[in-house]
Amino acid sequence: MESLTFQSNHFEGVLPNSIGNLSTQLNALKFGSNQISGMIPAVLQNLINLNSLVMDENLFIGVIPSYFGKFQKMQGLYLSGNKLSGQIPSSIGNLTQLVQLNFSQNNLEGSIPPTIGNCQSLQQLDVSQNYLSNLKNINSLDISENNLFGKIPTTIGSFLNLEKLYLQGNSFEGIIPSSIAYLKGLELLDVSRNNLSGFIPKGLEKLLFLKYLNISFNDIEGPLPTVGVFKNLDATSIIGNNKLCGGIPQLQLPKCPKVTKSRNSLASRTIITIFCVVACLLLVSSLLVLYWRKKYTTKPSSIVSKIDLLPTISYKMLHRATNGFSLNNLIGSGTFGSIYKGVLNQEEMLVAVKVLNLQTKGATKSFVAECNVLRNVRHRNLVKILTCCSSINYNGDEFKALVFEFMTNGSLEMWLHPMADCENQSKKLSFLQRIIIAIDVASALNYLHNHCQQQIIHCDLKPSNILLDSEMIAHVSDFGLARLLTSTDDSSQKCTSTIGLKGTIGYVAPEYGMGGEASTEGDVYSYGVLVLEMFTGRMPTDDMFKDGLNLHNFVKMALPKRLAQVVDPMLLPREVEELGVATAVMIATEKDDNDNEIEVEEANNIEDSRHIDVDMQKCLLSILNIGILCSLESPKERMSMEEVIKELQLIKSAFISVGIRKG
CATH class of the missing domain: 1.10.510.10 (Transferase(Phosphotransferase) domain 1)
Structure with missing residues (x-):
């Protein structure tokens, strides 16, 4: 037997222990969209050759078993729409052939285990609608070049220690969440090659440490700021957004439509702007002193910094190297x-x-x-x-x-x-x-x-x-x-x-x-x-x-x-x-x-x-x-x-x- 499927029926009750007696040659076990309850039985670990396990849309309770890490051939694991709780076991990182993982719509808590990085074949990861703390202490998050879709979650703003955020090459839609402006230490942001739309959040221009911003190949519109990272032509990439206007003159974007404002409002904004600029300059001056004294312990981004390379090499060295x-x-x-x-x-x-x-x-x-x-x-x-x-x-x-x-x-x-x-x-x-x-x-x-x-x-x-x-x-x-x-x-x-x-x-x-x-x-x-x-x-x-x-x-x-x-x-x-x-x-x-x-x-x-x-x-x-x-x-x-x-x-x-x- 290679596959056993009984999906979309009205089966109730718990899974019998006899399910563990199925052939160890079973490749796929699919019983999603039923009303099966109870805990995930331990006898499932006998089916070590499974490459697809579909048990979503049921009533399972308890924790995700750590023995799931034994399924070395697993490519698709679907547990969404249950009542599972506890933490995602670190043993999931053993599933190096995993392509699709869906734990959404459960009661999971804690954080995504770092071992998930071992799943280098992973194409789709969905852990939405849980109670995960989502790695709030992380300083670099790279989920680029995947098939992720939907909106960028506003909870991204709670990653207060985040310095580098790579979201490029996915299918995210909607707006760039304004909560990104809460990431005061953000140095690099790449959201290029998605389906994002709307206006650029105001707060991005106020991120003092932002050294590289790439919003290219989306459908972002409206005025492009001229301060912060936006005033540096080499630090900002905006191509592929045909509805942008304004920006620094070097970008040669069309002028934005004029918006009528009262003189009192403009005067107030001017005063506030001058005050903020002076305050920011003082703050930046202080922070720069601390910033440059800080010894970096992490590898600098290959996008925003030049990696130390070998010096120009001599003919003699190459002659010797190639015999x-x-x-x-x-x-x-x-x-x-x-x-x-x-x-x-x-x-x-x-x-x-x-x-x-x-x-x-x-x-x-x-x-x-x-x-x-x-x-x-x-x-x-x-x-x-x-x-x-x-x-x-x-x-x-x-x-x-x-x-x-x-x-x-x-x-x-x-x-x-x-x-x-x-x-x-x-x-x-x-x-x-x-x-x-x-x-x-x-x-x-x-x-x-x-x-x-x-x-x-x-x-x-x-x-x-x-x-x-x-x-x-x-x-x-x-x-x-x-x-x-x-x-x-x-x-x-x-x-x-x-x-x-x-x-x-x-x-x-x-x-x-x-x-x-x-x-x-x-x-x-x-x-x-x-x-x-x-x-x-x-x-x-x-x-x-x-x-x-x-x-x-x-x-x-x-x-x-x-x-x-x-x-x-x-x-x-x-x-x-x-x-x-x-x-x-x-x-x-x-x-x-x-x-x-x-x-x-x-x-x-x-x-x-x-x-x-x-x-x-x-x-x-x-x-x-x-x-x-x-x-x-x-x-x-x-x-x-x-x-x-x-x-x-x-x-x-x-x-x-x-x-x-x-x-």
Whole structure:
């Protein structure tokens, strides 16, 4: 038995102890929406292989058992709508595969256990409508990049010790609660990429220690203040809110409509304002003395402070670290250089050293300056540039290299197209892994395009430039090479240059071939091709793509009926894969985006997609459609990275939910 379900009935009474005698191979136990009462029986701990336990909307009392921590395979745990009390057991942190956790509408008290941080796969957490104290002593709260929705609770203002609050990348709606103004020690606030609306709370401009505020990509409206953090252009990000007005002149926002006020009211406000400013200056002067004497014991935020980095490194050190740039240390090569694995003497640090192919001489000074700019670009999905080297090698030639953090799982290309003797031959990327990688890459591009101090266009996005760390988190590399390889002495004063960079055949946007300037839309095109490659398993340079047929047209003309013929066989059930091999092939003529006739291979059995699970079909069709929309020939018709991320998050959530419910 794999699943036992008796939900939405009228069962009463308590759970019998005999339920513990069910097969230990049981994966899912679902008896939500009944009237079952009593305490949660201890015999449930016998069912150690459960991955889904649904017991919401019942009448259970007592505490949440600590033995729940034994369910190592648990992915979905639903206890909402009961009468459970006591504290959330710390053993919940043992559920490292947990994706959805719902303890809402109970009588729980205490705080959320810190061990919940061990649940790194957690996507949805709902503990609303309880009596939790909600970590009032915490000084940093990061719940960014999740699927959280609803309003930001006003109780956030009770976290009086909070210094850093990260809420970005969710689906919060409503207004920014005015209670945030109670957080007098708040230094960083990021609510970007949500669905927030309304006006900016007045109190935000009075937070004396607020050094960074990001409200971008919401629907916030009304006047933007000009004091406090709002007067610092570099400390405030507001893009993507088209209804804002006012603000400092550098933002070039429209003027706010004038509101008629009496002279007495204006005079009173002026006097009060002057008094407050003087008082604040005195207060700030006093606090600054104490503030700078205080020794920080916590790690500074990577967003608002510059992390101490390695100094500019010498050629000699890199020569020694890579064993003389030995072929045994060579781990990759491309258009712009060769990459070597190295070990720096300092703390035995494992690094990747990219030695650049220099086509022009000079610009040594600007190379170092540009490298210093790029190594302060920080995002979890960008390869971290540790330092650079600009020197002369032992042959007297100019030498330039970048030093990166080392990625243990190699490139995405190695996983999608392993060589016959590759050690990853036996490893496969699941659908979920691929969609997470697609989200990671989209997040990195979105950051480069929209959230850097100076916009960066990648120009050469492809699988070999996407590296995977030990946890299979994707990191985009080779970003900003345009800055480094075409920099001049005044390059820091102008936008990212991309002169001379044509990208890689198959991934380069068609407008580049006609002399078009590098653009974010060009990166989106490369991303679209990448997505199609990830889920079809076909390179855009495959021999089959000729005479006007490309990967974009190949996928577009096959959907939706011939889905199984274009999807990577590794993502299909075995019977569908075998069916695809067995079907005869004939030649058909179809039309591409420009009404040009193209000969394509077509199987006799055009309905073989029916053998794929319906929910899986929906997910595959949705993500392939994203690849198609991103790789359209017209740049203006392509999706934005913001749209891509939101769509992919929805597909990912749907896929996970289906898996849990079916489990």
